[in-house]
Amino acid sequence: MIDKSVFLQEEQIKSLFIDLSKNRHQGLVISMDNDSVFHAFTEVPVVIPSGKEYPALFIVHETIEDFIKEKKKDASLIEGIIIHLFIVDNVLKTQAFFYKKDQKKINCIVKFIPEKSELYSRSKGLLEISVLENKTVGIVGLGSGGSPIAVELAKAGIGKFVLIDFDRIELSNVARHVCGISDLGRLKTLAVKDLILNKNPYAIVNTFEIDVNEYSQVCTNALSNVDVIICASDNDKSRFLLNDISLKFNIPAIFGRAITRAIGGDVLRVRPHKGPCYNCLYSQDIRNTEEEISQKERQAKKFLPEYTSEEDLNSIVQVGLSSDIAPITNFMVKLTLVELSRGINSGISSLEEDLIADYYIWANRRENVYDSWSKLEYNFNKPSILRWYGAKIEKDANCMICGI
């Protein structure tokens, strides 16, 4: 028979020992995988795992004798889990039983979900976790670009987020989005917040359900204190605003986009007043003028002339594969971590020397503007698909935004 496991939040259990005047605590347990895995909580968690909910009873015993005595009476709970906690020789001991109607009680192995300090211990040395947990990243646009970035940054140990998007999860998003069918209809901000908290329950996530083009001042206020701005929106108008905020508050910004059918894309890093800004890019010939992909027809329509043909419109809302967008979002994550770790001795410090370019180009397929690129084959010394190319972009002395 497979062992049944019950996972407990270490911090919650510790809190039960603070006040011993009360020894019984009601909580809840979520049963998953046919009652073989349980997650028990003393209070409703920020993100509730999917599964069947039962009551949980946490009993704190002062002595092992108390536990033995109590164990005999615990069948009063018809369905649910009872977790016994007691300390022997300064060591926390636990025993948990799952009860189900008309079935024998099942002994469960107790496992602890570690405290905040332990969560990302395996990244230590590679990333300076104690620094990253105090950093705030602002992400504008939580579609197929911004949502995986948010989750990756949470996995890397970023502790604070500002999420901005007005949109909701629709069926057409699901194939590319980190959220799934069970999130349909939800605000992208709140659905992504849950994913972040599922990776790091201690993260602080502030959300703003606004269209930044309409509520630019709210957006400005929300982002004025972040450490890096991620621009994952799908239109230039919002990017110009974010560029402005970046320059005004001296906050590095990472802009990324995928172009039509995600045949490729580009990433720009703006280090305010030290390199080109988003507007400087327009005075260079290098930027691809292909239409960028948009999640939805109605959004695409906003930014195209009213007489745009259905064919042209369709090519813009054909958003491409998630796997074609992933290299771009992944690169944005790397640039973000480099910016957040800049000047700090960490395992990724060497990347500062590699990633000196501010503008990067990626091609997924030899199509359209990338048509003339050589085949990947064995050509390591010619431009070809599935590789990043850093381009030297100078700050434009005549830029109407940062040049004045």
Added chain:
Amino acid sequence: MGWTYEQQNRLQREVDILNQYFPSFAFVYIGSQLCMEGWLITNSKNNYKIRLYVPKDLPYSVPDVIITYPTQLKDYYGRLLVNLGASANMHLLSPIDNSPKICTYRSTNWNANITFYKVLMKVRIWLEAFDGHLKTSNDLDYYLKHQ
């Protein structure tokens, strides 16, 4: 909503440039909307009065531009331009304030380096093409590329 410090500076720059190249253009308020209005004269000596609406998020949006004079502007076939609505062939967008709206830039090709001067230059070119249309019946597409 008032203009930010950066927008005020930008507006001043726009005016400085227009004073040099299109001196007839000046600020006017249409209701609460700040606009710039002035006259453009084509090579055929036709006079057109142009109104440019200053975008509230200046300089991050394409300004709307309409022709306010001649009123009841008609094409070669005698059709009112406002009745053509959005027309790719004629480089027109849906009318505003019952006046034909000229398509100058796609918003996807817009950037903050584009000044009102550049927009009005494109309007000036549109007007030359329109005069050409009045003489030949060729659509404006014949003369102009979409940008």
